[in-house]
Amino acid sequence: MKKITRSWTQKRDQKLEKLESINSLLDGKFIDTSRIVEVMEALIEPGSKVVLEGDNQKQASFLSQKLVEVNPSKVHDLHMIMSSISRPEHLDIFERGIAERIDFSYCGSQSLRVAQMVEDGTLKLGEIHTYLELFGRLFVDLIPDVALVAADKADKDGNLYTGNNTEETPTIVEAAAFKDGIVIVQVNEIVDELPRVDIPASWVDVVVKADKPYVLEALFTRDPQNITELQILMGMMAIKGIYGKHQVQSLNHGIGFNTAAIELLLPTYGEQLGLKGKIAKHWTLNPHPTLIPAIECGWVESIHSFGGEVGMEKYIAARPDIFFVGKDGSMRSNRALSQVAGQFAVDMFIGSTLQIDREGNSSTVTAGRLSGFGGAPNMGHDPRGRRHSTAAWLDMIENPHELSKGKKLVVQMVETFGANKKPVFVEKLDAIKVRNEAGLAIAPVMIYGDDVTHVVTEEGIAYLYKAEGLDERKKALAAIAGVTPFGMESNEKEVKKLREKGIVAYPEDLGISRVQAKRSLLAAQSISDLVKWSDGLYEPTSKFRSWS
Amino acid sequence: MKKITRSWTQKRDQKLEKLESINSLLDGKFIDTSRIVEVMEALIEPGSKVVLEGDNQKQASFLSQKLVEVNPSKVHDLHMIMSSISRPEHLDIFERGIAERIDFSYCGSQSLRVAQMVEDGTLKLGEIHTYLELFGRLFVDLIPDVALVAADKADKDGNLYTGNNTEETPTIVEAAAFKDGIVIVQVNEIVDELPRVDIPASWVDVVVKADKPYVLEALFTRDPQNITELQILMGMMAIKGIYGKHQVQSLNHGIGFNTAAIELLLPTYGEQLGLKGKIAKHWTLNPHPTLIPAIECGWVESIHSFGGEVGMEKYIAARPDIFFVGKDGSMRSNRALSQVAGQFAVDMFIGSTLQIDREGNSSTVTAGRLSGFGGAPNMGHDPRGRRHSTAAWLDMIENPHELSKGKKLVVQMVETFGANKKPVFVEKLDAIKVRNEAGLAIAPVMIYGDDVTHVVTEEGIAYLYKAEGLDERKKALAAIAGVTPFGMESNEKEVKKLREKGIVAYPEDLGISRVQAKRSLLAAQSISDLVKWSDGLYEPTSKFRSWS
CATH class of the missing domain: 3.40.1080.10 (Glutaconate Coenzyme A-transferase)
Structure with a gap:
């Protein structure tokens, strides 16, 4: 045991020396x-x-x-x-x-x-x-x-x-x-x-x-005119079969047309179901323009944001009861604190992905692309350090015992085939290949299957938290995987059992008719409608302005 | 779907009105x-x-x-x-x-x-x-x-x-x-x-x-003179059998005499083992005075702190290469960011508890006391949203497969009987009773058993991450639970098997002799020694000054 002899201010000394070397270029702190x-x-x-x-x-x-x-x-x-x-x-x-x-x-x-x-x-x-x-x-x-x-x-x-x-x-x-x-x-x-x-x-x-x-960049704007009726159907299932069923009060929406559809269905379909004031009150997300109608109809109590969204500045400034806004009238976003809130303080994360395997593991990393994940894995997992309870969180307890605790709702919402016509449900995630190619220590999985509580496709909802064991979990996923290779393995008899047990729900089980899922059900059909909802306060960038 | 009519600045208006009402008392922002x-x-x-x-x-x-x-x-x-x-x-x-x-x-x-x-x-x-x-x-x-x-x-x-x-x-x-x-x-x-x-x-x-x-309050000061030889023995086991074995680079120490012992053993026993520069370089914790000798001997590269510690101000100010210190010379602590770092960015959490049950669930909430947990459950769980790897984290993988990932080391360090002579290893956590009495939604468990990777007692170390299934886990815990009721259930034959499999290690398995565990092995024996190590920069409060 020997005390070392060293300077304990090496980093500071080096910094001061470096700043001294540009002294002639500095006017105060300015160059x-x-x-x-x-x-x-x-x-x-x-x-x-x-x-x-x-x-x-x-x-x-x-x-x-x-x-x-x-x-x-x-x-x-x-x-x-x-x-x-x-x-x-x-x-x-x-x-x-x-x-x-x-x-x-x-x-x-x-x-x-x-x-x-x-x-x-x-x-x-x-x-x-x-x-x-x-x-x-x-x-x-x-x-x-x-x-x-x-x-x-x-x-x-x-x-x-x-x-x-x-x-x-x-x-x-x-x-x-x-x-x-x-x-x-x-x-x-x-x-x-x-x-x-x-x-x-x-x-x-x-x-x-x-x-x-x-x-x-305006990364969080989704033009309602690109929302499909399949996405509307999925949105209706999510609202009735997840948000409403579990009384989800606080949540994070990942970005995508699926979740944009939900935002635009709250004031229409959600209101028909009598859910206003009962669900989706507190949000951690960027200021999505597609949330404007829900805000204007009184659905939303608060939104804390990771970052801003171009065009939303004036609207936010006029809605300080909803957004986090300073005395000066502009929002204060904070990615670190919003991620903490989105991890620990909300009932549910719902987002999309590019691939899901048989066990429910998912990734947005596909062959040849090292895309990373941003915040999704943080929001999209069960935060085991959480100790407070909410109704939705407790609702995930299937087999109560003395030490049972709730679980965060982690919902994945995908169409069975992606934009590229490739199946989303795959035998093996590309992430495994990418791991080997890039020499990563672990495969870049976005959300691990055992954290996922629900998967929604155009076929139905798999309530994975209800599945007992890996085998039932796989069957539940197959039952909503449509005509993808592993969806084809599903058989009618087993699906019937899963539906009876409430582990899988098809639209008809939820009392939703596919023909209801019309674009007319969206509270806004276009960016221009969103501008109208906002009384002109929302100012989309030129990229999203087709009418001017 | 109907736009509601309301003011969107209710909270601001109310605030301004309230501030206006005390206008006569305000001089700028001052009252x-x-x-x-x-x-x-x-x-x-x-x-x-x-x-x-x-x-x-x-x-x-x-x-x-x-x-x-x-x-x-x-x-x-x-x-x-x-x-x-x-x-x-x-x-x-x-x-x-x-x-x-x-x-x-x-x-x-x-x-x-x-x-x-x-x-x-x-x-x-x-x-x-x-x-x-x-x-x-x-x-x-x-x-x-x-x-x-x-x-x-x-x-x-x-x-x-x-x-x-x-x-x-x-x-x-x-x-x-x-x-x-x-x-x-x-x-x-x-x-x-x-x-x-x-x-x-x-x-x-x-x-x-x-x-x-x-x-x-000076909550994080532990007087070395109160560290027992049992705690020193446990500290030696932890250093050799956990820190060294898994090459733990970054960590959080909970507060207590156990972890204080480890801090004071690094410059002596840790150095004998040749571990200096190889382990325990980056820390998230309050500025524990008992870390001073390790810092002075060159063990520590960085410390980020949740809060300050009375008496450590001048020492910290003189060690900006180690602590987070502003240009003004005083530390910047930040509980939120340090909790994030302690959750996601470190290899290991090690701390103590008051009760552990057969499955490894633990709590500091005991009968009649609603103590809460502070930050322990946050640091003491496997953060499933983590995606980066380190050597120690990967070392927790027992059965590698294509999608396997590492795990945070969560270590509990307890003597089999607590200060009150009651067994720490219990059949049922008091938390269950407290839950019922206080009408809590869930039992106030501090750390859930399936998050715990290691338990250290004066008997030995249980490497729980290696145990296959709940039964083996229970046996491993019993093997180090001493003469507590459930420790007594352990039998020699099974313990032998566990030791052979490396699931349990007794001091002799680690090459540690109980007689080595002497107070003379501590780098400081007293608060006054810590002051000497700090060249008089550490200024303990009067509560901790016996010599003046």
Whole structure:
């Protein structure tokens, strides 16, 4: 046992030295837009852990574009940490030798290229995370040396306003700022007074006005005109056979046309069923425009959001009784806290997937694509650390005993065949192949079968939480898997038994006639209808405006 | 489907009206210390949801004492939300009719009184939560109308400094501030310039200088002189048979003499085993003074903390390479983010409990006491939403298959008989009785048996993750349950088999001789030794100073 001799302020000393080296470029915390490459070259040590803010929606696009321009002989071998890989330059930095390794959560449009780069050895893959575990690691073993983030506005002192799109910015900045990491922020504008402060100046080192506003994508808008009658049928089954049956009070909707259909059916079909005020009151989700009619009809009591949604700003500002809105009138989103709420505080998660196997394991990772999962596994599992009860949660207890506890409702909603006409129900998940190809430690499963309580298809609902044993579970899934290969294995006699036991319900068992499932049942048929519902407060981006 | 007619700014309007009504008492955001009762009577609507900050350590003690003084005809039927019930006045408000219902996480010294008040009907029990799920509900169905919190300092604008004891203050304030709740803050002092800003003024409504500094307790200090040789033996087994065996890199230590022993054995026994630099590098825990020798010997790379610990301030300030410290030199703790990290980002949780049943279910709730759990169930479960791998996590896979995944190490460390000489291993948890008496929906189990991977007693280690089926699991537990009634059922032949299979290890199986377990093996024997290790930077409170 020997006390070691060392400096205990190495990281701080290095930071101060680096900041000192750009002293001539600094005006307070501010640097000139044109000097950012120089500043990054001076501040980012080779091999550093760098969090580059690529959120679900908001991108630190100025900083990511400029990072590509640094001299790789000065800045290289970076270990990137990104919740979302969303832009070409996020990968260009690997091709240029600036970055070497990446830990991430979600990868949309770049998923094919990531897989190729892993295969080529251009990019070393760390791990695939859910958002919350990636945020957690920022305080444990992935503590950032540098954070490159985006805000809307800074004041002269360097206080930041992130408003609607606060997302994960405060979490990333907190991890870096309080462990002597260097925090560099791009802002859209510099103003005398901020509407409010989202991140205090004392957490920030360098502020730069970007050449143009950060890129922001409307990822959570679904145009009602693309909702099919099959999706409406599934939505009706979900409302009656799950939301209503279990009295689901609080929930998270994954994004997709299935859940958009449900949102638009609440004010029509849901009201016919007399469920208003009884279900779906508290929500953790992004501000989906398709929720507007339900809000306007008085269904929704509260919504806490992971991030913002382009076009919803004015509507949200006018509905502070529903959304989390600051004194200034703009929303405060917070991905970390909303994920905590969505994990622990809601009755139900409902979302979609691309493949489901016989045991109910599912994944959105398909051959050749390393897409990651974002927040779905976090919301879509039974949080075993939960100790409070709600009616829906207790309703999942099938065989009560002295120590029995409830379960979160985890619902998967899929058509038996996907958009590509391939069966969703598969013998083996592609994730297994991807695991081998990319050298991952485990197969990238989105939601494990034993966490799934319900699966809804156009055929019916499988109440998996009622199934006793793996065999009955498999049979229940097969019974709603339609004419997919493993659906074909289902036989009438067994299905009859499952329906009698309430483990499987077909529309007719729920008192739903397939002919009811008409588009006219949607509270809004189009984006323009949503605008009308909002009294013109919702302002869709041009991409979603067909009428102007 | 009908659009409802309503104001969508009811909560904001009510808030503005209430604040307007105390306008004459307000100087900016500040009110006079002597007017707080009046202000609370004006701002707190009967029936409101009120978060009163009782953290693990920090108490909004001025506000809680003054809340007792409000006129119950003006302020009544409050729904209290408190992470910790710690002070007599937290319950006095129920006896006075000011409050009616409570949702909470932890209850230490008041647990007996809570149970009695529930029985008497003086207090209506909502639910018992872990911290993280309570925080989550603040954004879902327990959105606060009023937050009563404590900070160290405010500046003239109302920006707040919470420093070392930031704990859950920002999370509570965020929930209230962005949903038009009223945020009332007691501060120890008002200064011209803050060391740093922890909570921006734009989130705060009313600031009051307290009559005396908030109460702060040193809950995480364990005096090494009270560590027994039995605890040292168990610590040695844990280090060799768990930390070392599974190469645990990141972890959370629950509080107790068992884990304090481990902390003090790392620089001695751990070093003898050659484990330095190989295990226990990243920690999520409060700044335990007993970790000082391990830090000074170079074992620890990082510590993120839920809250502060009285006396550790100067030591932490001098070790920013290890702790999360701001530019100002004081730590930033954050209970919500540290719980996320402790849940998702660490290899192992190790902690103690009061009762364990045959299947490994455990609880600290015993007859007549409604103690709650704090963060233990959150850290002490396998987070099924986790998707990244580490060596220790993968080491829990016993039967690899295509979709197998790892598991968090959840370790319970107990002596077979507790301090009260009662067996820890019991036929039935008292929690079952408490459930019935208090009318809880589920029995208050701290950690469920199927989440526990290891149990350590003075007899040996049960590697429960290796046990096949419930029967083998029960036998493994019995094998280390000593002379407790169910330990007595264990027989030599079966134990031999379990030891051969590596499901149970006794000290001799681990190459540990009981006579090695001497107090001289501790890196510090006393609080005074810890002070020496810290070069006088650690300043224990008088309670722990025997020498002065």
